[in-house]
Amino acid sequence: MVHADSSTFAQGLSKKEVYAQIRDQAEALFDGQRNWVCNLANVASLLWHGYHSLSFPSSRVNWAGFYVLDPSRPNQLILGPFQGQVACQTIGFNRGVCGAAARTGETQLIEDVDQFPGHIACDGASKSEIVVPVVQNGRVVAIIDVDCAELNGFDMDDKAALEDLAALIAKASDF
Amino acid sequence: MVHADSSTFAQGLSKKEVYAQIRDQAEALFDGQRNWVCNLANVASLLWHGYHSLSFPSSRVNWAGFYVLDPSRPNQLILGPFQGQVACQTIGFNRGVCGAAARTGETQLIEDVDQFPGHIACDGASKSEIVVPVVQNGRVVAIIDVDCAELNGFDMDDKAALEDLAALIAKASDF
Numbered sequence: 001m002v003h004a005d006s007s008t009f010a011q012g013l014s015k016k017e018v019y020a021q022i023r024d025q026a027e028a029l030f031d032g033q034r035n036w037v038c039n040l041a042n043v044a045s046l047l048w049h050g051y052h053s054l055s056f057p058s059s060r061v062n063w064a065g066f067y068v069l070d071p072s073r074p075n076q077l078i079l080g081p082f083q084g085q086v087a088c089q090t091i092g093f094n095r096g097v098c099g100a101a102a103r104t105g106e107t108q109l110i111e112d113v114d115q116f117p118g119h120i121a122c123d124g125a126s127k128s129e130i131v132v133p134v135v136q137n138g139r140v141v142a143i144i145d146v147d148c149a150e151l152n153g154f155d156m157d158d159k160a161a162l163e164d165l166a167a168l169i170a171k172a173s174d175f
Numbered sequence: 176m177v178h179a180d181s182s183t184f185a186q187g188l189s190k191k192e193v194y195a196q197i198r199d200q201a202e203a204l205f206d207g208q209r210n211w212v213c214n215l216a217n218v219a220s221l222l223w224h225g226y227h228s229l230s231f232p233s234s235r236v237n238w239a240g241f242y243v244l245d246p247s248r249p250n251q252l253i254l255g256p257f258q259g260q261v262a263c264q265t266i267g268f269n270r271g272v273c274g275a276a277a278r279t280g281e282t283q284l285i286e287d288v289d290q291f292p293g294h295i296a297c298d299g300a301s302k303s304e305i306v307v308p309v310v311q312n313g314r315v316v317a318i319i320d321v322d323c324a325e326l327n328g329f330d331m332d333d334k335a336a337l338e339d340l341a342a343l344i345a346k347a348s349d350f
Contacts, residue, residue, distance in 0.1 A: 003297060004238075004259075004261055004262070004297055005298075007261040025261070033265075035247065037212055037243075037254070037256070038253050038255075038265075041240070041254050041255060041256055041257055041262075042264070045257070045259065045260055045261045045262075046261060049260065063179075068212075071210075072210070078210055078212070078213050079210075079212070079216050080212055080216060080256075081212070081216055081255075081257070082220070082256070083258050085179035085180075085220055085224065086178070086179055086181045086217050087216075087217065087220070089204065089210075089217070090208075090213075122178060123180075124179075
């Protein structure tokens with residue numbers, strides 16, 4: 001049975017080791033379960049607790065979750081499961097870091113969100129951000145969004161690990 | 176625009192004042208937005224941050240979120256948006272505290288989960304629990320589930336406030 005301990009991370013693990021545990025646990029959780037809400041809710045929890053087991057700056061992640069295609073409006077994202085403070089409900093493809101990832105289908109690794117044209121300041125505490133598209137059948141169906149309360153919160157290791165996780169989500173979930 | 180600060184609670188508020196803020200913020204968030212995933216994701220955040228602004232035992236809430244009807248199987252709940260550690264993915268109506276609330280349509284206020292027949296120990300840290308059904312058109316469509324790492328974590332004030340919140344959710348969201 002699924003157990004809360006799957007989101008307990010040992011202290012002293014490296015970021016790569018934490019991402020490996022997140023991936024392993026996500027894969028186990030997806031076994032026999034393709035409901036996207038359920039799967040993304042648990043992955044948001046894995047990401048949140050994973051980052052908070054790490055040292056600075058990953059420990060300063062202040063939002064981890066998902067936006068998905070808004071079924072009620074084309075070219076718009078709508079809030080999905082997340083952990084952190086209350087978030088913007090909808091984001092147009094033409095707006096901010098999330099919109100750029102959805103529009104281009106490419107990961108956005110932003111060292112300083114205040115330098116990003118059109119950044120949406122849902123939370124003034126967020127200083128850096130990484131947004132990774134979830135692509136299914138050649139179409140962006142969701143994005144992974146992680147914010148950090150420090151500048152330069154993310155690097156190429158985060159990009160590689162989250163792109164791998166996004167591919168797993170796309171393969172394992174029905175949107 | 177929605178802002179993270181809506182889930183920031185002043186220190187020193189009473190539980191009734193915190194629930195009043197949660198209700199006000201939820202009502203504002205639901206204005207013009209009926210998507211259930213989006214709405215429940217933000218309410219889970221409001222609840223989590225509200226409890227953690229309070230004193231013992233509310234401060235020891237270790238899970239706050241939702242299960243909804245599983246579209247793939249009758250008489251089964253499936254995990255919705257939440258904040259806390261990884262959770263059980265599906266719960267049959269005949270199982271545990273959540274199942275009892277879904278089956279009976281009545282709030283379950285459980286002082287000690289270990290005394291509840293058939294309790295599902297997703298997280299061994301959870302000692303007490305409150306589960307409130309969300310009823311729409313005479314049918315349970317979701318449940319609010321809050322766990323506490325202390326015995327007797329919830330009282331009749333929690334029951335009244337969460338039942339009020341459940342009614343608001345049912346009125347404002349399309350499931």
